[in-house]
Amino acid sequence: MSVTATDPGADVSTVVASMFTWPLGEDAALIPRTVAVAESYQALLEANHERLARWFPGFDRPPTPEGTRADLELRGQAWLDGSQLPLVVAVRAADGWQLAGAVNLLVNGPARSGEVGYWLDADFEGRGLVTRAVTAVLDHAFGRLGLERVELRTIPANERSRSVARRLGFTQEGVLRAAAAFADGRRDEVVYGLLAAEWHRPVSPAVGVEQP
Numbered sequence: 001m002s003v004t005a006t007d008p009g010a011d012v013s014t015v016v017a018s019m020f021t022w023p024l025g026e027d028a029a030l031i032p033r034t035v036a037v038a039e040s041y042q043a044l045l046e047a048n049h050e051r052l053a054r055w056f057p058g059f060d061r062p063p064t065p066e067g068t069r070a071d072l073e074l075r076g077q078a079w080l081d082g083s084q085l086p087l088v089v090a091v092r093a094a095d096g097w098q099l100a101g102a103v104n105l106l107v108n109g110p111a112r113s114g115e116v117g118y119w120l121d122a123d124f125e126g127r128g129l130v131t132r133a134v135t136a137v138l139d140h141a142f143g144r145l146g147l148e149r150v151e152l153r154t155i156p157a158n159e160r161s162r163s164v165a166r167r168l169g170f171t172q173e174g175v176l177r178a179a180a181a182f183a184d185g186r187r188d189e190v191v192y193g194l195l196a197a198e199w200h201r202p203v204s205p206a207v208g209v210e211q212p
Helices: 010-018 035-055 065-081 129-142 159-167
Strands: 028-032 084-093 096-108 113-120 149-154 171-182 185-195
Touching: 028 035, 028 096, 028 129, 035 065, 035 096, 035 113, 065 084, 084 129, 096 129, 113 129, 129 149, 129 159, 149 159, 159 185
Parallel strands: 113 149
Antiparallel strands: 028 084, 084 096, 096 113, 149 185, 171 185
C-alpha cells in the first residue's frame, strides 16, 4: 500500500530538496530516517504493521505517532554518534516524493563490523529497490566506513529477505535457535555474513551493467 502524508509527501519532498540525499537512480533515493519525515513514516508503518509483525520482532503493537517520533529521535542521535545509519527509501511520485520502505545499518566501530536490515512496502516490491538500497549501504560500509564484515539476519520463513542476501553475495553462516522473540513465541534466525574482500556490486542481467 503506497502512503503519503496528509499533504502528500510534503515532509519527504522537503527533505529530498534540502537535506542529504543518496540517489538510487532517477526514480528513488535514500534519505535520513529522522523526525523530519515523522508524519510520512508513521503512515507507512501503520499501512505495513501487520506485514512487519510477521517478519520482525517488536512489531506486536500498532505504532503510535509519539512512539514513532521518539524512535526517530533516537535514530537521529545514533546517526550523529556514528553507531547507526538509519535511512528511508523515497520514490518519485506525480506530486513529489513518497516513502516506500526503510534500510538500517548498525555499526560496531571497534569491531569494524555492522548489521544491515531492510523492509519495503508491498506496492513497491519487484522494482529492485531493496537491492539498490542495500547495495548503496554496503558500498558505504565497506568503503568510507571501512568495515570488514556485515551481517544480515532474518527468520527462515522470510524467503524474500533470504533471496536478497544470496543475490548480494552473503554466505549463510548458521542458524541461531529461538533467537528472535515474537509476541507468539520464539523463532530461529538465519545469519548471513559478507566480508569486505567478498563484496562485488551486483550486475543487472537485463542490461549487463552495474546497478545504480
